[in-house]
Amino acid sequence: xxxxxxxxxxxxxxxxxxxxxxxxxxxxxxxxxxxxxxxxxxxxxxxxxxxxxxxxxxxxxxxxxxxxxxxxxxxxxxxxxxxxxxxxxxxxxxxxxxxxxxxxxxxxxx
Amino acid sequence: xxxxxxxxxxxxxxxxxxxxxxxxxxxxxxxxxxxxxxxxxxxxxxxxxxxxxxxxxxxxxxxxxxxxxxxxxxxxxxxxxxxxxxxxxxxxxxxxxxxxxxxxxxxxxxxxxxxxxxxxxxxxxxxx
Numbered sequence: 088x089x090x091x092x093x094x095x096x097x098x099x100x101x102x103x104x105x106x107x108x109x110x111x112x113x114x115x116x117x118x119x120x121x122x123x124x125x126x127x128x129x130x131x132x133x134x135x136x137x138x139x140x141x142x143x144x145x146x147x148x149x150x151x152x153x154x155x156x157x158x159x160x161x162x163x164x165x166x167x168x169x170x171x172x173x174x175x176x177x178x179x180x181x182x183x184x185x186x187x188x189x190x191x192x193x194x195x196x197x
Numbered sequence: 198x199x200x201x202x203x204x205x206x207x208x209x210x211x212x213x214x215x216x217x218x219x220x221x222x223x224x225x226x227x228x229x230x231x232x233x234x235x236x237x238x239x240x241x242x243x244x245x246x247x248x249x250x251x252x253x254x255x256x257x258x259x260x261x262x263x264x265x266x267x268x269x270x271x272x273x274x275x276x277x278x279x280x281x282x283x284x285x286x287x288x289x290x291x292x293x294x295x296x297x298x299x300x301x302x303x304x305x306x307x308x309x310x311x312x313x314x315x316x317x318x319x320x321x322x323x324x325x
Contacts (some may be wrong), residue, residue: 089243119307119309120304122311122312124244124312130313130317131316131318132244132293132312132315133295133315134311134312134313137302137311137313138302138304138309138311141302143313143324163218175243175244177312179308179309183260184257184260185246185259185260186236186249187246187277188241188243188244188246188260189243191243191244192203196228197211
């Protein structure tokens with residue numbers, strides 16, 4: 088059972104917009120910044136979004152992040168087949184004194 | 198370009214100590230902006246933070262693993278290490294070494310740092 092709650096799966100067709108949610112609490116998302124990671128099959132995760140809504144250099148602007156209260160979201164617009172991956176949210180939890188992750192959302196491009 | 202590479206035995210016996218090393222190449226481990234540490238992922242499952250440490254010795258550990266965990270940094274060899282004692286089958290996972298970068302966007306805070314660099318991961322199986 089992950090501290091941050093994500094839907095286990097999501098899907099969309101090429102060109103569509105997909106949103107992945109990440110729900111937490113006042114001790115984690117409510118207080119700290121959220122990062123998102125993309126994990127392509129068989130590879131290590133890669134930083135996708137940091138500080139709630141910032142994109143690292145090289146990440147397409149099709150990817151965007153937001154945070155409101157104790158929840159965060161990752162949006163992918165103009166969905167492409169190469170976006171098929173598992174996406175994880177992460178943040179620091181002040182009560183647990185630990186980095187916590189969501190359980191991951193496997194995105195399928197139909 | 199800075200890279201991380203895990204190394205260590207792929208098979209450890211139950212009750213023994215799992216030992217892994219992460220070699221940092223292409224840059225120095227000694228930066229006040231960086232925390233170095235470990236994240237693990239059981240096959241087909243989600244990510245779990247193990248612990249992190251900066252080159253000065255400031256350490257953060259997952260409370261669920263803290264009693265079995267030792268993380269160390271060797272600046273002379275530009276590498277850092279993980280030791281997890283008394284392993285069981287539940288410790289069978291892919292272990293990633295990682296870098297938290299508190300200078301990534303100027304936050305200056307470990308608690309707001311993203312992991313901006315990952316090793317490729319190493320599968321460690323606990324079995325007799």
